[in-house]
Amino acid sequence: MEKSRIKLEFLVHDLKVPLAVIEAGILSLLQKQDKYGELNDKQIKILERALRNTIVTRTLVNDALELGRSSQGIVNKATFTPAQLIVQTLIEVLDLTDHSTADAIKECKSLADLKTCLSGQGLFVEIEEAFWTRDLYLDESKVRQILRNLLTNAFKYKKNRVVLKIARGERHLFLSVSDDGEGIPSGYHKKIFECYFQMDMKTDHCVRGHGLGLAGVQVLLEDMGGELSLESDTGKGATFSVRIPW
Ligand SMILES: Nc1ncnc2c1ncn2[C@@H]1O[C@H](COP(=O)(O)OP(=O)(O)OP(=O)(O)O)[C@@H](O)[C@H]1O
Ligand SMILES: [Mg+2]
Numbered sequence: 001m002e003k004s005r006i007k008l009e010f011l012v013h014d015l016k017v018p019l020a021v022i023e024a025g026i027l028s029l030l031q032k033q034d035k036y037g038e039l040n041d042k043q044i045k046i047l048e049r050a051l052r053n054t055i056v057t058r059t060l061v062n063d064a065l066e067l068g069r070s071s072q073g074i075v076n077k078a079t080f081t082p083a084q085l086i087v088q089t090l091i092e093v094l095d096l097t098d099h100s101t102a103d104a105i106k107e108c109k110s111l112a113d114l115k116t117c118l119s120g121q122g123l124f125v126e127i128e129e130a131f132w133t134r135d136l137y138l139d140e141s142k143v144r145q146i147l148r149n150l151l152t153n154a155f156k157y158k159k160n161r162v163v164l165k166i167a168r169g170e171r172h173l174f175l176s177v178s179d180d181g182e183g184i185p186s187g188y189h190k191k192i193f194e195c196y197f198q199m200d201m202k203t204d205h206c207v208r209g210h211g212l213g214l215a216g217v218q219v220l221l222e223d224m225g226g227e228l229s230l231e232s233d234t235g236k237g238a239t240f241s242v243r244i245p246w
Contacts, residue, residue: 012064019061023054045103049095056092059141075223080140082166083132086125087114089147093155122161131168138173138244142220149213150177150240156209157181157238169243172226176241184232193218217242 026047029036039047066074087105094102101121108114111132115125147164154162158179167174184192184199191197198211221228225245232238 009065012061015061016058019054019058023051023058026051026054049099049102052091053095060145063141063145075139076141077137078140079135079137081133081135082127083111085136085140085144085147086127086164086166089144089151090118090123092144092148093151097155122158124161124163126163126165127167131166134168136173137246139224142224143173143175143244146217146220146242147175147177149217150175150242153177153213153240154179154181154238171245173244173246174241175244176239178237178239180237183234183236183238184230185234186232189230189232 029039030044030047030051033039087108090105091102094105098121101117104117105114108117111125111127111129118125151162151164154177158181161180163176163178165174165176165178188199192199193214194211195215196211198209218228221242221244227243229241230238231241
């Protein structure tokens, strides 16, 4: 293995201990209120959000290490519904930038509730009602990672709206994420999938981008035998569409 690759994997590997300490600390505060002091509702919400995101990070660190073990990448299929996929991904994406919507999403009892809650934030979910609770059998964490990256970009570049579509084909799951932002000129449609490439350095976002998200999305799709297409041009917004075989 190349030296720089070992160094990188070692770095990811060493994230495990501090992460475990953070997770255990948050859990202690939540579970041992008799010992460490009673928490009010707001404090519980904040700690639960922190815990959720620590668990997401732990899963990502483990996935990164697993990926290193096999050059092909491991596919772990499991059963989940579009409802679980979308609700979970939106909570992860919004936890940092709009946590009141992330909290509101958790209270939604139906697709109609969710649509109402999101449309106020300029996010529109399009899915057939009957498909919302159907079982899918795919690598959920990879599908979620793909969707999370596309949605994060769309939120970063949108002017007013983002549309998320999810549909079922004979042999594929279809996902698409559209925004009404500045769009991507056709000359850049290949380049944006290269590692570390960014057309601009958007700084008005709380997490600095590295130009790695779309490269990662491509690799995960390759692992699953999926495909991605991009429709966009200057001033016309962007639509990233993904096809994943069952
Ligand atoms: N929806 C979009 N609208 C306009 N430009 C986009 C969109 N999505 C991606 N891009 C362009 O493609 C580049 C690469 O995207 P990518 O997701 O790989 O990296 P990033 O978002 O800049 O950083 P990271 O994902 O690593 O946090 C972006 O920097 C941006 O220039
Ligand atoms: Mg990105």
